[in-house]
Amino acid sequence: MKGQMFLIGAILMIMGTLLVFNVVGVRTITEESRYQDAKLLNRQASNAVNEYRYGLVLAALQQESNKSAADYAAAFSSFLRNEADSRIFYAVAYVNGTTQAYSVNVGNYLGRKINVTLNATDSTPSSAFAYLDDRKNSTMHFLSGISSGMINLTLSYKKGGGSVQERFSVNVSDKRYMAEFVDVTMIDTGFTMNAKEVFNRTW
């Protein structure tokens, strides 16, 4: 009987190890898979944000930079929305450098109608409001109260279940200036990844 005990012991050990290995192994692979998917989605969100930046740089090269910037942002947002089911909000501010007027184009690709409020320091009007349908954009016009310096813009909009407030600045001077704020949410099966960024260009 002594020898058989070793064989029975071996079989029990194998069964035990197999059980533990399968439980641990499956969990590790699932975690790894989710981690890799999340990392990939994060990279895609960064890729999208970088392409908005590229669009702003391209717009600065065009004759009507403000119109081009708004058109490019709208076209790229529409594309991302169609192809990747992304949720996007953007704002493109343009200072023309000759007059003290500046404009802010806001675009809603968040999937539903939203209210957008824009408050601006040293400006007339000091705030503007837009009620935007999904996949629509609107331009708000302001007059700067300063001939040079920074104007702070505060954007408020609804996203998901909550309210979002973001700040960015425009530089009023004798040069042309554009600033863009983008909020991109990439969606994949089971999770989402959000990327926000502000970038600007002076020329």
Next chain:
Amino acid sequence: MAGCSRRRGNRKGYIYMLEVVIAVSIILVFIANMFLSAQTPKSSSLELMKRQGYEALEYLDKTGELRYLAYSGNEVVLETRLEELLPSSISLDTDICTTSCTAAVPASVPVAAVEYYISGYRDAFLIKKVKLWMWSSF
């Protein structure tokens, strides 16, 4: 009589020893096989492939090649460059497209796909999607 029972006792000892050797061998063979298969978990190889493919596209974007290739629509050069960057065990197909992207991918093996967006080249605004499909050659 005493010699006979000692011989029987020795034979028993051999059988015990043989059974112990068999038991230890079974355990060793089993553990060796288990850890060999653990080194290549099949269900995560697609994720790994996706990561490698996306990193290759990112690299080509950073060198400026991807933007130009997307602008010119040159899928042949793109595939050649990706084949140079990715392991030889990965077969691939690409499409530079805007909306509906297509590729000749095998139906019998799991296929990983990644997408990379391009919004311009030099002073031209364009909307392109570079889609890369990958699968294991083996």
